[in-house]
Amino acid sequence: MDTSENVDEPESNPLEEPEEDRRDFLQKAACVALGGVVTLVPAGSAITVLVSPLFDKSVGGLKVRLTSIDSLEVGGPPKLFKVVTERQDAWTKHHTSEIGSVYVQRTGQGNTPSDFQAFNSTCPHLGCAVEFLDGAEGYSCPCHDSTFATTGEVLNQSSPSPRGLDSLEVEIEDDQLWVIYLKFKPNVTDKIPVA
């Protein structure tokens, strides 16, 4: 509105001009100031609420029990497990909710965490769910044809995925297999955890 200031100002008597101008200027300044206040209060509170998701910065690994280690064969193919946990979705508290899935393979002879390999089943490219293909001996993403070796590395160099599958930390307690479940930022070379 203030862009059109002084458009078609009526010619005034030169003698009265300074007085008139000051009064006019003060009036306009007051308009702009008051207009600013009455706009900023509702708009400001609206924007604060609008961007409230940005205030929540929590990034945390969730420790989830997947299975007992006996259910995985030494040297067998990877098995898919659902990640079931308590989950808070805005106001709703879900006591059990499936929040994702994890591929686990028993690669070593022992019963230590290093004998197991776990991958988040989310494709690091753009978030589709990868599948383990028995015949192909590796993982493949049905969306954009990224392929991954059983070790998680990108198999076919023409794959659009910028990095290999995201491995997850494994823990063993009383013959039970746990993973620290995390999600990672898609479509970047580095593995960056996200909330």
Place this chain on the structure above:
Amino acid sequence: MKGIFNWLDERTGYRGFVKDALFESVPGGARWRYVWGSTLTFAIVMQFITGIILWMFYSPSSQTAWESVYFIQEEVPGGWILRGIHHWTAQVMTVLLLLHLLQVVIDGAYRAPREINFWFGMGLLGITLAMSLTGYLLPWDQKGYWATKVATSLTSTVPFIGDSLQRLVVGGSEYGHYTLTRFFALHAGVLPFLLIGLIVGHIYLFRRHGLKVKQPKKGPDVYFWPDQILKDAVACLAVLMVVLVFVFWQHGAHLSAPANPAENFSSARPDWYFMFLFQLLKYFPGNETILGIAAPIWGAVIVPGALFGAFMMLPFVGAMKWRLPVVNWRLGDFCATFFLILCIVGFVALTYIAFDHDYNDPDYAPGFAASVEQANRDAARVKALVKANGGIPPEGALSLLQNDPLTQGPRLFASNCASCHAYGGEDGLGVAVKETSAADLKGFASREWLTEFMSPDHIETDKYWGNTAFVNPEEGDKKSKMVDFLFDEVAEYGDEEKTMLEELIVGLSAEAKLPAQVELDAAASETITQLPELLEELTCLDCHHFQGEGRRPDLTGYGSVEWMTAFIQDPSHKRFYGDRNDRMPSYGAVNDKPAKLSDREIGLIVEWMRTPQRETP
């Protein structure tokens, strides 16, 4: 910079538009009485801004509406301010609309050639009220649910199409998901769309006819910018201040307990500006007819419709040019102003009568106040339950209240137990119980309760067995042996026996495992272990039994959850009173008779009775 504006102006002509907007002539100088339209525009802009953001946080379904509004109000940073601004601006808007209407009629701005613009204004009034009505339901709380039910039931009184109309509005025969989705689509879609359309027409026509200048002029002509705009801006600031005062005073806007179709909410009222209609309905008894038409149709449809119709006719009334003698007042203006004042007086009077009835009528006000208090308690309680639960279960917040002993216990007690028992002299819900026929159960099995019960001074009072057959047997029957025992034995106790009785009470009370006595019980563990010997020595076991089969009533686990539950299920069971039961009915399923109360309900009563405080939200 100037180049860019020139480029833009050549292609859009925006300078001419801005010039038209700002340099509208205000003949006779800027005046405060011209600010109402601008404050309304400002209020509407506020509603659009806050409404769209609220939209992003709102979820219209009967399991998520209250829950999402709760989250805005309690958890989202700044959410309560935003919701508060939206709520209170709506309230203030209604007042501004009335002031605008008043100014238009008094200044004669409704007359030719401005008739159509007056009708647009009346349309805007109607749409704004419809926005308020639809918005009131959206939080799906007890207040909005029951008040809106009244409004939608009214639509069914419309002749011929009423039932279909109600089904359309409600989205079916019952309130549910589709009621919310429909109301929300109206509130955030259809009505704002109509509102914008009418506002554009309203402002276009206003500009076409120019300001209706108040005579006599106070000064030279000025432009809208900046003289009138400054006054408008000050008025808008004042509106904002009023809104903010309410927002901070009320911490946003009130949210009552989640809607519960099974729980009537007798203090539900429409927003204050609909109270006159609410009151009007009371003057049209359901069983009478006026001119062959059922009275409720008059109250709900014909009278309000005629009133609105009369307002729409005002421009023609105002056209009467003949002037009243002496005061030299145009007859048209006189009639229109008189009609408006009459309407305002009627509005104020009906509103006053409605509120006066709720708050001051001696027959009605106490019940209303109790209902309001109960509603406020539930509202506070459900919030405490959500916080304690760390969130709301997927089935909705109502389930938290429905499974809460402190909420359901007193209600179940009031409707099932309070016809004989009192709880601290009340029915559980704060209403005094005047006549009882059995013991007051507040503090049942606590040390204090047992101490008084075991005393000849108290047992025959109304608070204990004073009104039971144990003290006043029917002819031919004898007093309870327990009462005889208290008067014949306990009354004669020496100091040593008195101490033993005190210790016995400590031990017996510990059987109840009352939550409030946990620490006291732990501190008295040695005394408590002597309970079996004390029962033996004070001859209690001549009549009662403790840990094992024997005579009744059973003192094992006396006052515990299990004992109380079994007792309420069947007090005539041989474990309790057997055939000496006075009048207490069995609430559980006994002898193939169906249960009066489910095990869950009995559990809620028991848990509540064992919790000392009723007030805790």
